[in-house]
Amino acid sequence: MEIPLDDTQMILDNIFVFVCAVLVFFMQAGFAMLTAGLTRAKSVANIVMKNLMDMSVGVLVFAVVGYHIAYSGADFFGFSWLWGGYADAPTADYSLMLPVDFFFQAAFAAAAATIVAGALAERTQFRGYLLYTVFITGLIYPVVVNWQWGGGWLAQLGTPFEDFAGSTVVHSVGGWAALMGAIIIGPRIGKYGADGRPRALPGHSMPLAILGVFVLFIGWFGFNPGSQLAADIEVPRIAVNTALAAAAGAVLAMITSWIVSKKPDVSMAGNGLLGGLVAITAGAFSLDGYGSVVAGAIGGVIVVFSVLGLERAGVDDPVGAVSVHGVCGAWGTIAVGLLANGNAPFLEEGVSGLLYGGGVDLLVTQLIGTVAVFVFVCVAAGLLFSAIKAAGWLRVSPEEELAGLDIGEHGAPGYSFDMGTATGLVVDTPATATEKV
C-alpha cells in the first residue's frame, strides 16, 4: 500500500514505535544492573562491559547482516536501505517506515544477545564473549526471527504460530543460548562443594539488581505494546496485560520462595517479576486480563523451581537467565495455546486456546514452534560455544577467575573505595591501577 508521508496516523505509528524502541534500548541498562547486582563485585566491570558491547556490537552487526537475514532474505550485507529512509518496512502490511522498523528490531536483537551475559558471568573470556555476540545478533537470532516475523515457515503453518512480542523468538533464543553456554563453560570455582552440592555465591548488590528489575519492567512497556507496531486502541490493553503478569509473577515467586526456603527471597521475587513478563510476551495481545494473571503467576512459580533445579543439576547460571528467559519463554508460548481468548471482542482472528474452547490446533502449533526454536538454538549455540572453547577463547584461567575478571580482562577494578580521612594523605592505588600511557 502507498501511504502519503503527511498521513497523521502513519506519523503517529512511527513516533509511537520510535518511543517504544527507546524503552527497549533502555532494557540494556536494566540487564546491566540486574546482572551486575546478582554477581560478585570482583567481576562487575566485566559484566557491564559485556552489556555495553552486546548493544554496540549488536546494533552494528544487526544493521549490516542480521536485519537482512531476518526480513529481506536475499538482500544481504550493507545497509544501503538507510539511504532512502522512506521505503515501507520489509514486512509492511502496516504504515511503518523502514528506519523505525530497524530501530525497533535492533533493540530486540541487542536484548536477545545480552540475556546470555549473566549465565556466563565471572568466568568467560571477553574476546570469546564478543565472538558469541557477533554470531547471535548476526545469524542465530535473525534466523529465528525470519521463521516467524519474517514470514517464514512458523508464520505459514495452518494455524499460524502466535508469539506476539517474542517469548520464544527473543527470550527463549537468549535463554537456550545461555543454557548451552553455561553447560559448556561449566560452573564457577567454588559453586559446588566437595560433596557436589551447590553453594550460594550471593550477588554483591540487591539495590542494583532490583533497580535492574524496575528498569526492565519499564522497558517491557516498549517491548510488548510496541510490538503492536501501530499506535492504536489495543496498546493500553497490551500494557495492562503486561503489568498484571509482571505483578503476579513477582508475588507468586515471593510466596513460592517463602515456602521453599522459609524466607521471601529478594532476588527470586525480582526474577519472578521478570519471569511473569517473559511469560506474557507471547500472549500480551491474545490473552485477556484473567489469562495474563494466570500466565504471569505460573511464570513466577516456574522461576523458583527452575532456578533451584538447574542449580542442583550442576548448571551454574549466576543470575537465573535460563529459567527466566528460556523456561518462562517456553511456558509463555505454550500458555497462548491454552489461554488465548478468541471470544473476546478485541480478537478479530478469533483463535482460542484449549481452555477457551479453541481445541488443540493452536496448542499444537505453539508446541511445534517452541520445540523447533529450542532444538535450533541448542544446536547452533552448542556448536558456537564448542568452537570458542576449542579455540581456547571461552574460559579464563583459575587464577584470573579467583582474582576476578575486572583486572584480568580489563586492567582495572570495577570498584575502588577510598573514603578519605580527615588526617592526611590517602593513596589508594590498586596493584593494577598503574599509569596506562
Place this chain on the structure above:
Amino acid sequence: MEIPLDDTQMILDNIFVFVCAVLVFFMQAGFAMLTAGLTRAKSVANIVMKNLMDMSVGVLVFAVVGYHIAYSGADFFGFSWLWGGYADAPTADYSLMLPVDFFFQAAFAAAAATIVAGALAERTQFRGYLLYTVFITGLIYPVVVNWQWGGGWLAQLGTPFEDFAGSTVVHSVGGWAALMGAIIIGPRIGKYGADGRPRALPGHSMPLAILGVFVLFIGWFGFNPGSQLAADIEVPRIAVNTALAAAAGAVLAMITSWIVSKKPDVSMAGNGLLGGLVAITAGAFSLDGYGSVVAGAIGGVIVVFSVLGLERAGVDDPVGAVSVHGVCGAWGTIAVGLLANGNAPFLEEGVSGLLYGGGVDLLVTQLIGTVAVFVFVCVAAGLLFSAIKAAGWLRVSPEEELAGLDIGEHGAPGYSFDMGTATGLVVDTPATATEKV
C-alpha cells in the same frame, strides 16, 4: 459520548496517557533508590523488596478491588471489565478508554503505597508491611480517590476541590499514613541518645539517593502532565510549572539547610526538589509560572524545617517521607487556594485564589479537603497499624534490627563485597548464605 475507535485525537489521548503511566511506574525505581540510599546498608534488600511488592501487590489489589471503589462504586471485585477493553473510562467525560485509565490509576496507587516504605524503614516486619500495602491500595487510597476523582463529595462542593494530580489525593495519603506508621512503630534503636536528643543515622549511599531523586523528577512528568488525561496544548505548560517548582524547591532547600546547618546538605536538597514537586502537583494546571516557583520554593523551605521538627518531636522518619509527601502535599493543596490564576487565558473556569483576587471560597474548599483527608487517613492508617502491632506483626526484634533486616527477613545480605585477590582462593560466604535447597 460515543467516540469512533479510529478517531485520531482519541488514539493520541490514549497513547499519551499510556506513555505518562509508564513514567509514573518508573517512579517506583526512584522511590526504591531514594529510600535505599537514605537508609543503612544492613537493611537495603528489605527496602527495595518493599518497593517491589508495593508495585506488584498494589497493581493486583487495585485491579481486583481498589479501582472499583475509586471509580465504579457499586461494581466491586473481579476485573471483568478487562475483557471488553473498549468501554469508556468510568469517569469518561474525555476520550480515554478503560484500559489506559486503569493503567494510569494503578501506577498512582502503587506510588501512594510506596511512600510509606521509607518512614517505616529498618525496623518493620515484612509480613506486616505486606498487610499494610494490601489495605492502602485496596481501601484507604481508593476511598480518597472516590471522594475527588471518582466524583464524590469533594468534587461536588460549591467551589469544587482543586487537586490536579494529587498533592492531597495521592501524596498526603501516603504521607499521613507514613506519619501514623512512624509514630506507632516508634524510632529506630540508636536514633535518640540517652539525653533524648536525635542522632544522625546517615544514609548509606548519596549516589543512589540522588539517582532516585532524578528518576522521581522524570516520573513526575508523567504524573502531572498525564493527569490532564488528554494530549492537548496544556500539557507542556503543566510540565514547565512542574520543572520550575522542582528547581525552586531544590534551590531553596539547599539555601535553607546552608543557613540552618552551616553546610548545603545533599539529602535536604534532594528532598527539597521532591517537596517542590509535591507542592506543585495540586496546582500544576491552575497556577501560572510565578505561582509555580513560589509554591515550589516554599515547599523546599518547608521540607527542611519539617524534617528537623519531626526529628525533634521524636518521630523517626528515616527518609523524610512525611515532610515531603504529607506536609508539602498539604501546602501544595492550600497553595492553590492562594495562587490559582483564574485570569490567565488558559483557565476556562476562571477560579482564582485569594492572592489573585478570587476571594476565600477556593481557599476554604482547599482547607476542607486537606483536613478531611488528613483526618480520614490518620484514623484509618492508625487503626491499620495498631491492628498490625496488636497482631505482633509490626516490629522486628531488637536483635534483628541491630543485625539488619536483610538477613532476618530475607535470608541473605543486601551487599556482599568480595573484591577478589591476585593471590589465590577467596571464599566470602556470609553466615547466612548457605545452600537454600
Place this chain on the structure above:
Amino acid sequence: MEIPLDDTQMILDNIFVFVCAVLVFFMQAGFAMLTAGLTRAKSVANIVMKNLMDMSVGVLVFAVVGYHIAYSGADFFGFSWLWGGYADAPTADYSLMLPVDFFFQAAFAAAAATIVAGALAERTQFRGYLLYTVFITGLIYPVVVNWQWGGGWLAQLGTPFEDFAGSTVVHSVGGWAALMGAIIIGPRIGKYGADGRPRALPGHSMPLAILGVFVLFIGWFGFNPGSQLAADIEVPRIAVNTALAAAAGAVLAMITSWIVSKKPDVSMAGNGLLGGLVAITAGAFSLDGYGSVVAGAIGGVIVVFSVLGLERAGVDDPVGAVSVHGVCGAWGTIAVGLLANGNAPFLEEGVSGLLYGGGVDLLVTQLIGTVAVFVFVCVAAGLLFSAIKAAGWLRVSPEEELAGLDIGEHGAPGYSFDMGTATGLVVDTPATATEKV
C-alpha cells in the same frame, strides 16, 4: 503563521517535543552516575549535588535570563511569557508553542552546564561551582545559542552553519568551559608523580559509570530526534543515525584502548559511546547511515587519544569531559562539512559535504563556527574561572581535598556502610555525622 489550537499535527509536535525534553532531562541522571562512577568515593555526594544544582539552578536562571538572550534578544528578564502559554515559540517557523520550546531548551541548558562538573571533580569549592553554573546557563551558553538557533550570525552565513542538535552549540560549549576550568584549577593532588608523569586515580564504581552511559544513550534519543522540533517522518532516521554512531564509537574506542593499553578498557568504551553520540549530534539529520558510522567511529578513536593526550599535557579531567564533549563536538561539527549527503532524498536543501561532492563551502562554514565558539567560550569561561579563583572561591584546601569534599563541603559522607552483625549493637557514626540541629 497562525495554527488553530486543535490542529492534530500541532498537538502531536508539542507532545513529541515534550516527551523528548523529558528524555533530555533524564540525561542529568546519566551525567550524575557517569561522573560519580568515574571519580573517587570520598567526593561522590559533592558530585551528585553539583548535577542536581546544574539542573535546578540552570532551569531557573535560563527561565529568567538565558532563554531571552538565546531567542528573544530584547525581552530581558522575567518570564511573563509563561502567563499566556499559547504564543508561538520565539523562532516559530514551526508549530511549537512557547512552553514546550522553553521546556526543551531548558533541558539543553542544564546539560551544557553539567558537562563541566566532571572536569572540576574532587577539588572545587561548591560555592564557586554554583557561581559558574549561574553564568554558563544565564549568559555564556545562551549567547552561543543566539548565534545559531536564535537566528544570529552563524545562521546567516552564506552557507548557513549546520549544527542540528548541538555538537558545537551545546557539547563543545560545555567541553571548552571544562577545559578552561581544569586548566585554571589545576590537577588533583596525587594525579602526577614526582617525575611529573600522570598516575591513574581509578573511578570508584564502574557499574554506576556504565549505568550513566546507558542513561545518556537513552536521553540522546530525546536530544537528537527532538531537535527536529516536529513529529515527522525524519525522526526515526535521525534516531538510527544516532544509534549507529554511538555503537561505532563504543566499539572503536574499545579496540583503540585494547591496542594502546593492551586491554579493552571499560571507561574508555563508555566514553567512546558518548564520543560517538557527540560526534553525530551536529549531523544526525544531514548524514546518511554510512556517514553516521564513520563520524561515530572516528569519535570513538579520538576520545582515547584525547584523554591520554590531555592527561600527558597536565590537564586533569577526571572523567574525560573535555575529550568527549569538546574535542568530539568539534569533530562532529567538521564531519558535517565532510560527510553531509545532500544527494539523499531526505535532504531538501541538498547541501553536501566535501566528500560527497559539495565542495568546501560547507566545510569552511563548519570550521568558522567551530573556531568562533571555541574562542568565545575559552575567553568567557577563562575570565569566569579566573574571577572565581581571584575571589578565593575556586579550589578547596589540600586538607579538605585529601579528606574528600563530601564532609568538607556538605557535612556528611557520601557513603556510610554499616553491614550490621548478628552479635549485637553496631554504632557506625562517622566523626561528622553528629546531630545537625
